[in-house]
Amino acid sequence: MSDQNQVAPAPQDENQLIHERREKLKVLREQQAAGQGVAFPNDFQPAHKAEELFGAYNDKTTEELAALGATAKVAGRMMLKRVMGKASFCTLQDSSFGPSGGRIQLYVRGEDVGVDLYAAFKHWDLGDIVAAEGTLFKTKTGELSIHATRIRLLTKSLRPMPDKFHGMADQEVKYRQRYVDLMTDVETRKRFVARSKAVSALREFMVNHDFMEVETPMLHPIPGGANAKPFRTHHNALDQEMFLRIAPELYLKRLIVGGFDRVFEINRSYRNEGISVRHNPEFTMMEFYAAYWNYQDLMDYTEKLIRDAARKATGGLRLSYAGKPVDLEQPFERLTIVEAIQKYTDAGDNVFDATWLTNAVKKLGLTEAKNRLEGRSLASLQVLYFEETVEEKLWNPTFIMEHPTEISPLARANDDRPEVTERFELYITGREFGNGFSELNDAEDQAARFQAQVAAKDSGDDEAMHFDHDFVRALEYGMPPTGGCGIGIDRLMMLLTDSASIRDVILFPALRREV
Numbered sequence: 001m002s003d004q005n006q007v008a009p010a011p012q013d014e015n016q017l018i019h020e021r022r023e024k025l026k027v028l029r030e031q032q033a034a035g036q037g038v039a040f041p042n043d044f045q046p047a048h049k050a051e052e053l054f055g056a057y058n059d060k061t062t063e064e065l066a067a068l069g070a071t072a073k074v075a076g077r078m079m080l081k082r083v084m085g086k087a088s089f090c091t092l093q094d095s096s097f098g099p100s101g102g103r104i105q106l107y108v109r110g111e112d113v114g115v116d117l118y119a120a121f122k123h124w125d126l127g128d129i130v131a132a133e134g135t136l137f138k139t140k141t142g143e144l145s146i147h148a149t150r151i152r153l154l155t156k157s158l159r160p161m162p163d164k165f166h167g168m169a170d171q172e173v174k175y176r177q178r179y180v181d182l183m184t185d186v187e188t189r190k191r192f193v194a195r196s197k198a199v200s201a202l203r204e205f206m207v208n209h210d211f212m213e214v215e216t217p218m219l220h221p222i223p224g225g226a227n228a229k230p231f232r233t234h235h236n237a238l239d240q241e242m243f244l245r246i247a248p249e250l251y252l253k254r255l256i257v258g259g260f261d262r263v264f265e266i267n268r269s270y271r272n273e274g275i276s277v278r279h280n281p282e283f284t285m286m287e288f289y290a291a292y293w294n295y296q297d298l299m300d301y302t303e304k305l306i307r308d309a310a311r312k313a314t315g316g317l318r319l320s321y322a323g324k325p326v327d328l329e330q331p332f333e334r335l336t337i338v339e340a341i342q343k344y345t346d347a348g349d350n351v352f353d354a355t356w357l358t359n360a361v362k363k364l365g366l367t368e369a370k371n372r373l374e375g376r377s378l379a380s381l382q383v384l385y386f387e388e389t390v391e392e393k394l395w396n397p398t399f400i401m402e403h404p405t406e407i408s409p410l411a412r413a414n415d416d417r418p419e420v421t422e423r424f425e426l427y428i429t430g431r432e433f434g435n436g437f438s439e440l441n442d443a444e445d446q447a448a449r450f451q452a453q454v455a456a457k458d459s460g461d462d463e464a465m466h467f468d469h470d471f472v473r474a475l476e477y478g479m480p481p482t483g484g485c486g487i488g489i490d491r492l493m494m495l496l497t498d499s500a501s502i503r504d505v506i507l508f509p510a511l512r513r514e515v
Contacts, residue, residue, distance in 0.1 A: 073131075216252060358381060
């Protein structure tokens with residue numbers, strides 16, 4: 001069923017096509033009422049998938065297949081159909097995945113399936129769910145096919161699929177109607193198969209390293225664990241305001257206090273912030289915590305974790321993103337914020353001059369009013385300058401270390417330089433992929449940090465943290481030295497599938513409601 005030399009048909013009126021299909025379903029319902037079949041039967045179970053059949057029989061010759069007499073029992077969505085009088089071909093697509101795209105061709109004749117059923121088959125539509133049984137053979141062009149002896153219409157499709165020539169041209173429609181996108185675009189299916197493999201690899205890696213998977217609350221009485229705006233809701237029975245979690249961090253660390261030395265969670269977090277190619281208000285994170293680890297241990301482990309997921313999802317460590325190579329095989333570079341600025345800009349020793357940094361940031365268009373530059377510490381100004389001049393240049397994996405204590409309220413301060421923390425962020429392709437640090441386990445210091453966050457919130461910082469009294473109480477019982485890290489799963493999937501937008505790797509991304 002070659003597509004070569006075919007001319008794109010003129011698009012038909014969708015409403016008319018839907019009307020015609022509803023009329024066909026009406027006939028099926030009338031036949032059911034008369035005791036002649038079922039409009040939506042639910043008594044068929046396929047025994048084979050397309051990829052299974054191709055794997056077992058595609059290398060057989062026509063003669064070998066004829067001698068084997070192998071049979072198949074399949075079901076799937078009808079994607080192509082070519083009616084040729086007394087015999088026809090159609091192609092079913094199932095959920096299997098591989099070289100064939102989960103598709104298998106049927107050869108249908110009236111003398112095999114029955115003249116009346118064959119006549120009905122001629123009027124079945126692309127998109128219908130069809131079942132078939134028959135014998136495997138190869139066509140004159142060598143395509144593995146099923147010579148059908150039985151066919152059934154299992155589900156009548158009422159909406160026409162995008163035709164193979166015009167497809168789904170509107171990207172937003174592809175996101176909004178992901179079910180159609182998955183039906184018609186093999187690259188979309190590949191992307192989400194890769195995502196599933198990568199998440200499974202992450203989970204397997206964690207369990208194999210003695211981490212216990214846990215589930216912590218999605219509804220929080222106090223938002224915490226990150227500097228971000230939360231979604232607010234109200235619990236009627238408790239008559240109190242609640243928040244969708246912005247991070248699971250504080251609950252996971254409570255478990256470390258409780259005696260679980262290694263825990264992790266792969267789940268959703270929510271932030272009531274902007275939507276872009278990098279941000280979705282509902283996103284997937286993996287956070288993990290290990291007692292008696294520090295941020296150096298975390299960087300070693302995270303590097304191995306990323307490599308393992310990439311290898312299992314893509315088959316290798318030398319990737320391509322946006323047309324440029326990304327090398328996960330070489331050791332991930334480790335730079336402090338200051339070292340990164342000096343390596344990637346011409347700031348030189350000016351990186352230690354607060355006045356120079358303030359002016360440099362202003363020249364970048366970040367106004368004093370917008371970024372509250374007045375009174376910022378040197379370390380904080382270095383971060384601002386880094387974010388605007390260096391981040392996008394960190395293409396191959398790089399750990400950036402030593403973030404200011406004032407913007408890291410949950411991280412342990414460096415013993416020798418208390419103005420910075422034992423913290424890192426992982427950057428790949430100019431984007432942040434992970435954030436980790438030696439955890440602050442000093443209850444009194446944590447209380448003071450929370451108090452500073454409250455003061456910042458009172459001064460107008462909507463993203464500053466609340467004071468979590470219960471978490472401080474947990475620390476007062478004593479938390480062992482601990483390292484913790486969070487990895488953005490969606491951004492990792494963008495890298496592993498070479499996707500330009502986070503919406504491409506989320507099955508149902510956030511969109512404005514249809515009107």
